[in-house]
Amino acid sequence: EAQVTQNPRYLITVTGKKLTVTCSQNMNHEYMSWYRQDPGLGLRQIYYSMNVEVTDKGDVPEGYKVSRKEKRNFPLILESPSPNQTSLYFCASSLQRVHTEAFFGQGTRLTVV
Amino acid sequence: GENVEQHPSTLSVQEGDSAVIKCTYSDSASNYFPWYKQELGKRPQLIIDIRSNVGEKKDQRIAVTLNKTAKHFSLHITETQPEDSAVYFCAASNDMRFGAGTRLTVKP
Numbered sequence: 001e002a003q004v005t006q007n008p009r010y011l012i013t014v015t016g017k018k019l020t021v022t023c024s025q026n027m028n029h030e031y032m033s034w035y036r037q038d039p040g041l042g043l044r045q046i047y048y049s050m051n052v053e054v055t056d057k058g059d060v061p062e063g064y065k066v067s068r069k070e071k072r073n074f075p076l077i078l079e080s081p082s083p084n085q086t087s088l089y090f091c092a093s094s095l096q097r098v099h100t101e102a103f104f105g106q107g108t109r110l111t112v113v
Numbered sequence: 114g115e116n117v118e119q120h121p122s123t124l125s126v127q128e129g130d131s132a133v134i135k136c137t138y139s140d141s142a143s144n145y146f147p148w149y150k151q152e153l154g155k156r157p158q159l160i161i162d163i164r165s166n167v168g169e170k171k172d173q174r175i176a177v178t179l180n181k182t183a184k185h186f187s188l189h190i191t192e193t194q195p196e197d198s199a200v201y202f203c204a205a206s207n208d209m210r211f212g213a214g215t216r217l218t219v220k221p
């Protein structure tokens with residue numbers, strides 16, 4: 001089954017404790033991206049990757065890192081999480097950056113206390 | 114990058130009525146306009162899209178219209194049903210940035 005898989009689905013952590021949210025797709029998509037969703041603010045893009053070893057900042061990259069060492073995986077790293085990073089996070093992939101459907105993961109609800 | 118504005122932010126309709134959500138975009142080079150539906154607690158999923166070589170596309174009760182001159186496109190849902198209640202997002206092609214979303218509530 002074609003899908004985007006994020007883990008974990010839920011995470012509660014403390015300020016400053018490094019964490020990684022994993023994202024994997026099995027559709028051989030070139031383009032992957034991360035979004036955070038906050039009430040009233042919609043889906044804001046954090047980082048995106050157009051292919052292996054190619055990543056770029058989205059609209060809200062501060063406090064986040066990503067890597068794209070393999071085509072299928074695009075982890076989101078919070079080196080020192082802060083409470084303002086409490087949010088619902090979605091990973092998405094698409095065949096190309098433009099003109100094609102985006103497939104979303106199930107979402108990760110992160111709470112930083 | 115592309116700037117997409119979406120209105121209204123919330124919309125409440127009676128079951129059976131029509132609902133219209135509008136998005137405007139800034140980049141005249143954009144030529145792909147998808148709409149995503151996010152049900153409560155679920156991931157966004159594509160429900161319909163349109164490319165710039167057509168002005169309208171329909172799929173059963175949903176339709177999207179595009180006005181390239183005015184740089185806006187709209188989602189139309191006819192004969193709304195309670196299961197249409199969700200958050201709807203528009204996007205414009207060139208960098209997959211989404212509008213802020215519209216929360217549609219269909220009252221039985």
